[in-house]
Amino acid sequence: MIRGRRIGQVDAVQVMYIAVGGSVRQLTLPAPGEFVVPGVRWGFFDELLTAAYWYGQASQHKELGTYSDLRLGETLAEEVAACLLGGYGMPAELALAAYGRLRKSGMLDGTPDAAEIESALSQPFQLHGFSRKYRFPRQKALYLSACLKRLKSFLEPEDDLRFRDDLSELPGIGLKTASWIVRNLRPLGRVAVIDIHILRAGRCIGLFPDAWEPQNKYRDLESRFVEFADALDVAPATLDGMMWDYMRHLSPIVFGRGASEQVEQLAMF
DSSP: EEEEESSSSTSEEEEEEEEETTTTEOOOOOOOOEEEEEEOOOOTTTTSSSSSHHHHHHHHHHHTTTTOOOOOOSSSSHHHHHHHHHOOOOOOHHHHHHHHHHHHHHHGGOOHHHHHHHHHSSSSSSETEEEEESHHHHHHHHHHHHHHHHTTTOOOOSSHHHHHHTTTTTTTTOHHHHHHHHHHHHHOOOOOOOOOOHHHHHHHSSSHHHHHHOOHHHHHHHHHHHHHHHTTOHHHHHHHHHHHHHHHHHHHHHHOOOGGGGSSSSSSS
């Protein structure tokens, strides 16, 4: 739980109190008008979506240890499968059910052909008493089969960005999905998943220019986000995971009902 108070006017420092597990710690933040990184002011910590707000939330979660482990699989192949099977427009439970079925079958330990994966994905999933079908089973099966074969000879680079770039060359995996995989596997990694939620949060504080889109400016967006995380003294992966989780709940409130179309994304990714 975070509590705090403003001291004086907008040109004065801000004092926050973080209460975690019965202990209280005081944080002193710069004045709201000061810059965190070029173009981004701190703002007030008790106002939604300001840089100071994110700092306060991140400070609390660092104490709690949340958003520090986002891994879904135990191997690179499993993580690739989990992220490839999820993504935009895919409900969390359905994606996780598909991943769980393939993992339990042992397919992710080998190099199954696309037809075998497609057959497994095409069978209905029972979720909360309802039968649900996985979307695009053939396309995802083709991608995943090819990825699993390529991963058998894949050498994982030590450098995070090189790792991300190498993964993005796998079938069906773009920069965002590749960053997602690296972020999950490396809690201290220097990557971030720039999706609609992170994009909105960044634009709210002036971190991302409105003209920048992930399709053609992904690396620039990611670099700015990592710079922001460094300024807040938070691991980029942790800040990215936290901001994404917050924004998927806050977007319909802050941006109106039009943003609700983005909420049904992967709750665990």
